[in-house]
Amino acid sequence: MADERKTADVPLDxxxxxxxxxxxxxxxxxxxxxxxxxxxxxxxxxxxxxVLRRADSLDTMLDRHRVEAPSxxxxxxxxxxxxxxxxxxxxxxxxxxxxxxxxxxxxGAVAGLALVxxxxxxxxxxxxxxxxxxxxxxxxxPDQAEEDL
Amino acid sequence: MGADTDEELVRRIGAGDPxxxxxxxxxxxxxILALATRMLGDAAxxxxxxxxxxxxxxxxxxxxxxxxxxxxxxxxxxxxxLCYDRLRRRREWTTDELPEVADEAPLPDALPGDxxxxxxxxxxxxxxxxxxxxVLVYYQELSNIEAASAxxxxxxxxxxxxxxxxxxxxxxxxxDDGDD
Numbered sequence: 001m002a003d004e005r006k007t008a009d010v011p012l013d014x015x016x017x018x019x020x021x022x023x024x025x026x027x028x029x030x031x032x033x034x035x036x037x038x039x040x041x042x043x044x045x046x047x048x049x050x051v052l053r054r055a056d057s058l059d060t061m062l063d064r065h066r067v068e069a070p071s072x073x074x075x076x077x078x079x080x081x082x083x084x085x086x087x088x089x090x091x092x093x094x095x096x097x098x099x100x101x102x103x104x105x106x107x108g109a110v111a112g113l114a115l116v117x118x119x120x121x122x123x124x125x126x127x128x129x130x131x132x133x134x135x136x137x138x139x140x141x142p143d144q145a146e147e148d149l
Numbered sequence: 150m151g152a153d154t155d156e157e158l159v160r161r162i163g164a165g166d167p168x169x170x171x172x173x174x175x176x177x178x179x180x181i182l183a184l185a186t187r188m189l190g191d192a193a194x195x196x197x198x199x200x201x202x203x204x205x206x207x208x209x210x211x212x213x214x215x216x217x218x219x220x221x222x223x224x225x226x227x228x229x230x231l232c233y234d235r236l237r238r239r240r241e242w243t244t245d246e247l248p249e250v251a252d253e254a255p256l257p258d259a260l261p262g263d264x265x266x267x268x269x270x271x272x273x274x275x276x277x278x279x280x281x282x283x284v285l286v287y288y289q290e291l292s293n294i295e296a297a298s299a300x301x302x303x304x305x306x307x308x309x310x311x312x313x314x315x316x317x318x319x320x321x322x323x324x325d326d327g328d329d
Contacts (some may be wrong), residue, residue: 023311025295030286032293032304058315061322062287065268067183073181074196075174078203082170085207086162 273284
C-alpha cells in the first residue's frame, strides 16, 4: 500500500504536503503515521502554514456537526438483547459441535469398515467346515476299521 | 499492528460475562451511532443500525478470532454494510452502483445556530463512498490503514476519496472548490 512506501526519512515536498492536507485536513494527527514527522517539519514553513490554514477552515465547519450521545433507552435495549443473543449463539455452537463430533465418529466408522474391507477381503467359505452336518471329526478320513475290511 | 484492546472484552462476552457486555456497549455504541448518523443523516435509522450491529457482535463474540483486521475495524465494516443496505433500500439509485458525482452547488448561508444542519446536508449530498471515507478518517478518527481496510480499498484510493469529498464539501460550505 502507498503508506508503506513512504517513510519519515523522505522529506515532504510542497505538492505532497498539499495533497495530504486536501485528504486528511489540517490536523496532523489524522495524517498517515509514516509521514507525520516530515509533515511537522514542513508545517513550520510559510507555505506549510498557508496550506494548513486553508484546510483548517473546512475542519472548523465539519466540527460543527455533532451527534447526540446514545439515549439510556437505546443503551438498555442493546444490553438486554445481548444476554439472549449470546446464550442462543453458544447453544447453537454447542449443537454444531455435537453434530460435528457425531459426523467425525461416523466418518471414522465408515473409514474403518472400508479399511477392513480392503486389507482383509472376503475369504472363500470353507463349505466343508461350514457344512451343518459336519463334525469336528468330519475330515478325519475313512474309518480305519472299515479300511481293514 | 498493535495489540487489539477489544480482544479481551470480546473473549469475555463470548464466555457470557454480563459486565463485558456493558463495557462493550459503553465503548462502541457512541462510535457506531455517530458513524450511522453521519452516513444516513437520520437519527432513528442510525439507532436501528446500531442495534443490528450489536446483534452481529453478540453473534460473533464466542467465535471471534483476530484475522487481518482489528475488532474495531470489523465493527465499522459491519455497521457500514448495514448503512449501505439502508441507503440502497431508499431507492435513491436505480442501480447497485452508488453515485460518485456529488451535487456541489453551494448551500444557502446558515442562520446563526444552523451551521450544524448545513454541514449535515452537505455530508448527505456528497457521494456515499466519499462520505464514508470522511466519516471514518475525520469523525471516527481511524488511521488511514484502518479506514482503507474497513472500506476494502487501497490507501491511495482512500486518499483520492477523501480529497474529492473534502473538495465537494468545501465548495458547498465555503463556496469554493479548494483550488487556489
